[in-house]
Structures are given as structure tokens and as C-alpha cells.
Amino acid sequence: MNTKSNFFRIMSLILILFVSTSCEKAKDQPVPFDQEDMIDDEFLTEKFQSQLTPDFVLDVLKKRNKEFVDEKLTIRNTSERIRKASLGQYPGAVVLSCLDSRVPVEDVFHSGIGDLFVARVAGNISNEDIIGSLEFACKVSGAKVVVVLGHEHCGAIKSAIDNVELGNITALLAKIKPAIDAVNNFKGEKSSKNPGYLEAVTQSNVKETISNIRKNSSILKEMEEKGEIKIIGGEYHMETGNVEFIN
Template sequence: MHRFSVLLLALALLAMPACLWASADGEGSSPAMALQRLQEGNARFQEGRSIHPNRDTARRLVTSTLGQKPFATVLACSDSRVPVEIVFDQGIGDLFVIKVAGNVADTDEIGSMEYGVDHLGTPVLVVLGHTHCGAVTAVTTGAEVHGAIAQLVDNIIPALETTRHAHPDLEGGALIDAVIEANVWQAIEDILKRSPAIAARVAQGKTAVVGAIYDIASGAVRFLGEHPNQAALLAAAPTASHAGGDGHAADTQEHAAAPHQNEATPAASAAHAQNAESGAHAEAKDAHGTATAPEAKSGGFGFFSFLLFVAALIGVVILLDKTILRPEDN
């Protein structure tokens, strides 16, 4: 009986890292929990009290042996002033990040997001725009671009046209700011239209796709919420059976037609965006209001826990050696 108890203890200790790893990260998290974790992390960063979690030797060991289990996928701009893990005060293996100029959602970016959302199962996908975005500014001002950049930033043109149609009086910085936000909505629209896998998870409530704007001066992330026309986008989203074959050609044609589709309901889009922004401010206040609470949710399999596990494992080995392998010594 004593030997059987020791064996059970050994198995429990061996399973401990995997259990801690699964419970601390994306597996089993809800979209609301994942969003709260991002909000709380950004609140810490903005207020200068980051805890820099999951950046030690133990975290590298766990993620390299047990694999990655991020709790959020983030599409962000390549701008060096937008360090996503730092902005949300997260560490190794916490976020699955895709960075591209202008945070546009084209074929490569959508495929990468599908890996994070559908394969790794992250419960939230954030499209993160930011203030003073160079790509959006170039498109809005008609600046000359060279090389392949023109093909990259053409994804932003629909956002510019929608904004000009809805707000013909906007100019200068105000116009650029409005296009930055419209570009976030455009990216989400492109994702839901062109990714049956992501659209299906959103429809099932497994993943939330939300927009956000990062202020590079203040460090604050303003969450915009879900796309104002999400229900209609999901209803029109292609099914997985339509994604094969010449799906890429269909995506290209659909993208080319996007400006006309966006112009159809500019006023409605603007109104929905304002409502989403109002909700986002209330959400941000909640995040700041709970910022001083204990940070138990940011945990992970830390270095101290790892040392305890190693010590316990050594003890089990000694017990096994004495009680099972060499019982005659007792």
C-alpha cells in the first residue's frame, strides 16, 4: 500500500507542470477573461507598474518542452513603437503576434491569424491600430511609396474612402485619426469575410474579434469592441467548404470590390463605431478600477514553482529508490 501511494504521488508531481501550464494560459480561458487580462496588463504598463511576467528561465523551459499556449492573438503594426508584449505586460508564450505595416489583413496575415485562433485556440483576436501610423498617413495624404509597399498599403484605401464619404469635412490630423480607426474595422471585416475558420469560431462564441487603438504617447490601449456589423459579416461569411480550390482568386476579387461595399453604409458604420467607442471607455474604466487587485490571473509556471517541483521530484525519486527499488535496505 505504501509503495502504491508513492507511485501515485510521483505521477501527480510529474503531471503538475502540464496542469499549471494549461490553467495559466489560453487553454480553458473565455474571451472575456482573455480581454480582461489584456486590459489589466495594459493598465499596469500605462501606470508604470509592469510586473514583466513569464520571462525567466523556467518559462523558456516550459514553453520549449510543453509547447505554446497563448491566450490571445494580436494583429498589430510593424511600427517599432508598438511592442505588443510590453504594451500588454505579457511574457514568453502569452501572445501570438502578427506584425505588418498598417496592421492590414491580407492573405499572409490571415493565414497566420488562423494558426493562432483556430490551431492554437486563442479565445480572443485583437486588431491593434495605433496613433501616428505611418502607413495610414501615407495613404491618407497620398504620399509616394516605392517597391512593394504600394501593394501592401492598398488594403488601407477602403478605410480612407469610407471615412471621406462619411466625414467629408475632415482634414489633416483629424482625418488621419479617423482613417486609423476605420482601418481597424476594415481589417476585421477582411478577416471575417476571408477566413471561414475564424468566422466559425466567432459564431460559436469560442473567439472574440475586437478592435483597439494604441496611443504611442500615453501608452493606453483603447478597446473598440467587436465590429459594429459583425452579425451581418458572419451571416455572409463563406463556409469551410468554400475555402478550397480557387478561393484565393475569389478573395482577390472580393478585396477589389471592398471600397464600393464600404461606401454603401458609411453613416451606419460611423454611428456603430461611436457606440463601440463609448462602450470601450466604460470597459477601460473597469480595467483601471480593478488594476490594484491582486494579479493572480497573470501567473504562470514561475521559477519558484519550478524549484518546488524539482525539489519534490527529487524527494519522490529518493522514496522510490528506498521503498521499491531497494526495499531490502529498510
């Protein structure tokens, strides 16, 4: 009995050693992948950025979002991109997104280091600091597209509809109120529990933010009028990962 026990104990040790050694070797081996699965470095050079048009960048964003929806593998070649981007940044677009942790902006647009500027604030509202950041992204750093990205099931939108008041959140939610007023003619229950109404306010809020950007930034308004940039809205659909663009 003891001999049998010793035998199985020795065999178990050998198996553990074999698996452990195999795993150590596997860690040193590169994971094979097709080059076409690698995120390109389109937005990592000043020369390339200078040749971009707003429509081209928007097409890239739409294509990359489809890749995300289709669950295309995201390979970020992070070390190489860090080295390439270390001396300068030339993103193609700036995305003003909600704070929501369920909206991973770079993933949504299948992007990596150096591809996008991302500004985040609950309810994707605009204020002086946000607009100043958008001006920096476009006028100073050459981004060609501004995307105001709202999303389904937004807690900030729900809270604004429900008239939540809490600390500094109160002032933030007040910036969403004009979007609620803009859909005053909505037919149906005006409640945060009504998906149709929530959707209407969400899209209204995106449009309201875009309107505020144009109103409060002569820089961005002029750039848009000259065709140097495009300002567009979008709604991220959580069930599918699709971004519905809103003109």
C-alpha cells in the first residue's frame, strides 16, 4: 500500500513539474497572429495626419466600430506604439464621452495608443474646460473629427429626468435639463423608466452638447465652417456595441 502511495506521489510530482516547465516555455513564445489583425498606426505621424480629411477619419471610426461589434481581435502592439508616440501625438479624432465604465471608448473604436483624444464627463455635457480641451485637440493638435458620444441606459440622464440633487452633481445635471425641455412634446410617459423617453432625452442631450460647443467655441465653429473639422454625435448601444451616428 505504501509502495503504491509513493508511486502515485512521485508520478504526481513529475506531472506537476512537466506542466510547470511547459507553461514557463509557453510564456517565452510569441502568440501567433495575422498581421491584418494588428491595429494600424495610421494616426501616429504628423505627415499622415496633415493629409487626413474629416470624412476619411469618420469612415475609419465607423469601420473600426464595426470591427469591435464583429469581435475582431484587438492587438495593440503596445510597446511599439509607446515608442512611436513618445515624441508627439497626432490623433485623428477627439471623443467626448460619458464617464460610464461600460463605454470603453478606445475599444469601441478598436483603437490604441495615439489614435484618439478622449474627454470624459458624466452625461457627456460641455463646459469651459471640456470645450477648451476640444479646442486643443483640434486647433493645436490637428484632430479632424469631434464625436459627442452618448449611450443607452445613461445614469446621468436618468438622474436628470428624476431631478436628483446631490452635492456638485446637482449643477452637472442642470446642464442636461435643456435636453429634457427639448423633447417636451414626447408622446408617452415622461419617465426614466420609459426606454423610449430615455432614448429621446439621450439623443437630445447629444445634440444639445453639440449646439453648446458651436455656440461657445468660435474656434471650433469656424473650423467646422471651413471644412477643417466635423462635429458629429453618436449613441453607443450597449447590447450590440454599435455606435449610431447622429447628425
